[in-house]
Amino acid sequence: MAQQQSQSDRHLGQARRAFFEQGGAPVGKVPDTILRSWLRCQRSGLAAESAPHIEPVPAARLKEMRERHEKLWRLARAELELLSSDAAATGSIVILTDEDGWILDAEGSASFLDRAGRVALMPGACWNEAQVGTNAIGTAIVEGRSVVVHGGEHYLAPHGILSCSACPVFDPYGLQVGVLDISGDSTVRHMHALGLARLAVANIEHRYFDEGIPDAELLRLHRDPALLGTAREGLLAFRGGRLIAANQAGLQLFGLERSELGRAAYTALFEDALGKLRDDGVLLDRQGRALYGRVEDGQARPKRPAARPPITVSSAVAPPSADAPLFDALLEAELGRARRVLDAGLPVLVQGETGTGKEVFARELHRRCTRAGKPFVAVNCAALPEGLIEAELFGYEDGAFTGARKHGNPGLLRQADGGVLFLDEIGDMPLALQPRLLRVLQERELSPLGGGKPVKLDFALICATHRELEAALGEGRFRPDLYYRIAHHTVRMAPLRAHADRATLVRSLWQQLGQGRQLMPDAQAQLAAYDWPGNLRQLGACLRTLVALSEPSAVIGVELLPSYLHDVRPLAPTSSAVGKQTPAASLEAMAEAAMRQAVADCGGNVSQAARKLGISRSTLYRRLGQGAHGRHA
Structure with a gap:
């Protein structure tokens, strides 16, 4: 692999010299997409050696741009969340831009970049090809299709440190509305980056149809009925017998281009009349293929919910199995204690790293408590735009502010009346709003914005955060009085790296997600050996990705695992035949090693390492002190 990369880098270096120094056109030396982009940049007068600003x-x-592209940003948030843990683990960053290359959102880790590079990949920066030369975002916009730009394929030499994979996002009518990009260090081969970007974009484009196409008949079709309802189903909307909207999967069913939207006729694509699909759930196309599906009228059917917003109101629901913690004896005991506290009218605080299953724990707690079946209102305090948190939480009267909904808004606290209010990521709540929340929690009464009669409230409170609130208290980022109001009973969700039997956990999740595919023992061992900084969410995302990138009945070995798992050493067997070290002792050693590595990664800053690990500073001092004592004894 290293030899192939070295040879590829040599060929690329030769191509750059031929183009930039000798004025030649290195046809066949670089992908045609890259060469076309280089020629465009050269004609525009960009200097290849210049430092981009x-x-x-x-x-x-930035706020104005996000508001202008609110629908794209809202429909893409779930994909950014899903990819962020994996990106952080691989030193990559997931980027969402608008149709002109302006970054609307970015998630993951840009630690491989210097400060200037990190600034360049922040929301509000622009990666249009005309301004910064050949790059995956800008070139995907110009080409209108997926693009990978690796290392020296970037036009500007300083961008050679990047490896970028971008996929444009189109709305149902064929208009390009944005780009999703995964960027990382060019010294690392990000084999699955483009596949992941395409999967994410397919999900985003699928969600654009959730609110329906007005005055049109929407066909949901696939040759395999098992794939109906997924992002792989073909979506085609007809108005007056003409195809006016479609997703990529729908276009591919018939070999159509987006330019044919508005021109292709229903009768040119299908043998059967539309009524056949309504009556039988199947119809034949002009090639004689049977396509399964259904028809939805733009006006007659109820609108489907859009992408999951930062606020959800529901009764108790089953937890998503891929991200759910295993409710083993320890968690069952925690649930029992937390239920008694909640039923006594006292709040519960759930703390743990991102991806450990805090919301799943909260939903299960709601399902078991005396308020089960009553509303469960989940509010992600980090995902709500800061200017809207107060209005959404506390409600407002008609005309309370510009843009306020007519007849006002009762607010989320009132929607939780009788049920459970779940404030996720409460550690990210703006400091200015904390006193108002504290007052509501103390008095169980709220006054909507813009006046109005105070309203009495009755709800149970569960809060969650990945932050160390004790540290936030000392830094003045969280009010002590609010902390002591919400932390009557604290539950700590352990990180996945502390799980005593990750191998069994991997097997259990694969049984739920694998859909009949076989995971080879060496691949299972590699998965079990990894520390999973994104915890169960990252592990679940990895397993779902393996399913998406493989065929049914596939046998999945280590070669199909993401690149960041290839250098992981499988855990040694813990049986007595191998040695006398017990599993518990091995786990202690792993935990100590993880702590020492975290301190090293944080440059010796124990407080920062403790926050990274999700434990208190005193615990970290104590554990490392015991480990040192054990070695010197």
Whole structure:
């Protein structure tokens, strides 16, 4: 692999010299997409050796851009969340831009970049090809299709440190509305990055149809009925017998291009009349293929919910199995204690790293408590736009502010009346709003914005955060009085690296997600050996990705695992035949090693390492002190 990369880098170096120094056109030496982009950049007068100056726009301008592209940002948030843990683990960053290359959102880790590079990949920066040369985002916009730009394929030499994979996002009518990009260190081969970007974009484009196509008949079709309802189903909307909207899967069913939207006729694509699909759930196309599905009228059917917003109101629901913690004896005991506290009218605080299953724990707690079946209102305090948190939480009267909904809004606290209010990521709640929340929790009464009669409230409170609130207290980022109001009973969700039997956990999740595929023992061992900084969410995302990238009945070995798992050493067997070290002792050693590595990664800053590990500073001092004592004894 290293030899192939070295040879590829040599060929690329030769191609750059031929183009930039000798004025030649290295046809066949670089992908045609890259060569076309180089020629465009050269004609525009860009200097290849110049240092790019990319500065994010001011916060007010970024806010305006996000509001203008609110639908794209909202429909893409679930995919950014899903990819962020995997990106952070591989030193990559997931980027969402608008149709002109302005970054609307970015998640993951840009630690491989210097400060200037990190600034260049922040929301508000622009990666249009005309401004910064050949790059995956800008070139995907120009080409209108997926693009990978690796290392020296970037036009500007300083961008050679990047490896970028971008896929454009199209709305149902064929208009390009944005780009999703995964960027990382060019010294690392990000084999699955483009596949992951395409999967994410397919999900985003699928969600664009959830609210229906007005005055049109929407066909949901696939040759395999098992794939109906997924992002792989073909979506085609007809108005007056003409195809006016479609997703990529729908276009591919018939070999159509987006330019044919508005022109292709229903009768040119299908043998059967539309009534056949309504009556029988199947119809034949002009090639004689049977396509399964259904028809939805734009006006007659109820609108499907859009992408999951930062606020959800529901009764108790089953936890998503892929991200759910295993409710073993320890967690069952925690649930029992937390239920008694909640039923006594006292709040519960759930703490743990991102991806450990805090919301799943909260939903299970709701399902078991005396308020089960009553509303469960989940609010992600980190995902709500800061300017809307107060209005959404506390409600407002008609005309309370510009843009306020007519007849006002009762607010989420009132929607939780009688049930459970779940404030996720409460550690990210703006400091200015904390006193108002504290007052509501103390008095169980709220006054909507813009006046109005105070309303009495009755709800149970569960809060969750990945932050160490004790540290936030000392830094003045969280009010002590609010902390002591919500932390009557604290539950700590352990990180996945502390799980005593990750191998069994991997097997259990694969049984739920594998859909008949076989996971080879060496691949299972590799998965079990990894520390999973994104915890169960990252592990679940990895397993779902393996399913998406493989065929049914596939046998999955280590070669199909993501690149960040290839250098992981499988855990040694813990049986007595191998040695006298017990599993518990091995786990202690792994935990101590993880702690020492975290301290090293944080440059010796114990407080920062403790926050990274999700434990208190005193615990970290104590555990490392015991480990040192054990070695010196």
